[in-house]
Amino acid sequence: MQTSGSSIISALGAGSGIDFTKLAADISDATFAAQRNQLSARKTSLEAQISAAGQLRGAITGLAGALGDRIRSGDLAPKADIANASVARVSVPAGLSPRGTFSLEVTQLAQGQTLVGRSLASRDALVGEGTLTLRFGTVSGASFTADGARAAVDIAVTATDTLATLATKINQASGGAVSAYVANGASGAQLVMKGKEGAANGFVLEAAGAGGAEAPGDLSYIGWSPATNTTELQAAARDAAFRLDTVAMTSPTNRVTGLPGGFTLNLTGTNTGAPTSLSFASNPDAMSSVMGDFVAALNDIVSQINDLAAPIGGELGNDPGARELRRDLAGLASRVVMPGATGSEPRTLGDLGLAVNRDGTFRLETARLNRALETSPDAVAAMFTTGVNGVFATMDRFARENSLVTDPGSLGGSLKRFETQKAASDDRLAKIAEQQENLRERLTREFTASERRVSASQSTLSFLRQQVDIWSNSDR
Template sequence: MATTSITSALGAGSGVDIKELVASLVDAQFANKTKQLTAKSDALTKQISGVSTLKSGISGFAGALAALAKGGTLATAPTSSNSGILKVSGLSGAKLAGLSASVEVRQLAAPQVATSPAIADPIASVGLGSFTLTFGKATVTDGAMTGFTAGAAAPITIPITAGNSGLSGIARSINAANAGVTATVLTDANGSRLSIKSATGEAKAFTLTANEDPAAPGLSSLNIGPGATGTTIGSVAKDAIVAVDGVALQRPSNSISDLIPGVKLDLVSAAIGTTVTLGTSAPTAALSQAVNDFVETFNQLGAAIKEQTDPVTGLLKSDSATATLARSMRQLTLTPLLTDAPNGVPATLAEIGVQTNRDGTLSVNAARLTEALTKWPDTVEAMFADGSGASGKGLSAALTSISNTAIDTKVGLGASTARYTKAQADLADDQSDLADAEDVMTKRLTQQYGAMDARVAAYKSTLTFLQQQVDAWNSSK
């Protein structure tokens, strides 16, 4: 088609369309090279996209499984026979098989709460100076502190300045000290009161003693401690008292993690004489669901890998990192997840019913999985336990290892991304060079054919003149 266009144009003499002629010649010269570079650029873009898809797929898969393992839903959980008295939860990494205990909550831990008399104006100055806050153990009778033994911690001084000498300002100063108590101002029809609250535990009782500025007295009306007449102790600092299997123990908090190995106790209410029985609940349904979810996600990622590595159409069929990922995923069901499993006890996914089909996909043998969950519940649970610690065991640890290798920037898909990105940058340079060459050729041909057009026009002008002379001579005869 380009040849026909050039031929017809050359037959037009000085009427040649030089722009179209040059464009046709340049296109004919560079068409194949341009097509090759464009095709290569498109392939690199798709390769980068494919690598990104696989990186996202494997890292997302590993991350989701790790989060599930850490979440605790796949681990044997402690149970309480009366959650209205005592709630229980398992600590991370705890092995609770065989847990059995009885707990009696005899007393809840409580903070000390002291409240001042009502004052009409919470902003009006009470006095200037400072307070000394001291922690220890107290004896309280009918809202009055009758005895106090200071603890080992050093007393804390809280300055009260002119800008913070009202109840509201004093509360701000106490809170700003971060001394272990919280101050609030409570207001009703009778006025405003300063309320100060400690953490729970009998050793968190406290006294507050004013060091008054003689020129502006009044802070002593807020004193807390033996002999203080203005404030009232509304809540006495107490330890929790819990009897575990009949043995009474004290703790300063209602959230206790060091009485029963692997179990956190949250005390809800005291019930002297009522025993709460602790046991365990196996996560059979959750583990079964986890196995099926794993297989489904594995197959989704496997489909993406298969598409990218197809021997005919796969853009990553020659990518070594993708091949390594595909091989690691194929071997996963046969990888021992429990290195210390006794003979006859399943240690791989294949041995609990995760089977590999002829096309490389996975499926679940429901009967075999049920058998494994019935005979070896602790083993299956261990396979899905959080393996991020020193042991490095379990499915999550195995998949995380595959993911880390796959996305590695030196030998994994990260390196592939860098390689394809560099190739794309080099290709962009080639395309730029080609564009420059096209521009040079366009200018050269335009000049050549422009000169030719000028000469043809001159020849035609001379021919026209001669024809006129001949016509004139013929006419004169």
């Protein structure tokens, strides 16, 4: 049976000096060139489609994310106004929208306990060996009530510990519950200890010295309890006390949370007997600004769709996911943002001034937005939060719907389909490369074997010719 390799040798002439290795490579390459070129072109097209679909998906998810960041940054939250700014600072966590006006009367600020110990000669004076125990609880006059939920802190004091090293050990052992340092005062070196704010953060020092005498150089000299010595107590631990709309409240710290609407107070002073007013107002300028930026971002997405999904020349010209995104954008203004809105309160993005032009682009009807801000400022402000309803939640759902890989009609479904097809093309190209290499190796073997056989035949022919010549010469 004649093979393709042997027929080529017959046609070209054996022993003609042809590079059969290159010939085998050229034949195997030409055999699969059409398939390979077709798949490579398809792969290039799919890569362009993947890039285009990814670009659009990134644009809509990026818009939703940027909108959420803008809301969380707090510049859309209602602005607080307090008549007596020396009493407190007001802050509103991102995404919350407190409303209304409140009266605030601060009668007491929270503070931590401060102890100033008895004097020693210097910060390097030895304090005496033993155990110093910190117990936490409430100090009231000459009594102390331990907090059973908090473990005591035992501090081992060695014979070489000084007032300075003892302060370091207290800081380390208490884990920040008590801060200690040595102050060099007019009467000598004194250990200063400060606890955290709040009445429950009072503390006592139980000292078990080795010497047993309450004198400098023995650890008992460092100990303190309200029953035995009150002169060292410079400030008692206490809670903040205030009235919000005349309702008495307390807080273990001067940072007060959990207030109506979620606002936070940082108490800075007292105004006993002279309540101040605290009010919240919407920020219409910030809301108008964000709506203008929102419309500009939507128009940028529309421009990208017009380019990438153009019927002629567009990478996504006939893609169902791109068509669905275009349809969804066309209906965006009518999407319900606040399903619980009542009466004339704004419900849709259209009520905030978002409108669609005939060419699919967007515009902001500022008159409609301003009317909503004037007539329903609280309802508009509620639309700019990070809750389950609102502008951000609507755009977040919009982005997720168009990114679903499980929905073949969405942009996410198209992206998954393109990636699957590209993976299949990659697999097919790998198989073709393998088949091409197998063919090259087989042809090389066949050509080499044919060349050897032809070379052997030529040698025999040459020998016979030589013999004939010899015989012919001998007959003369």
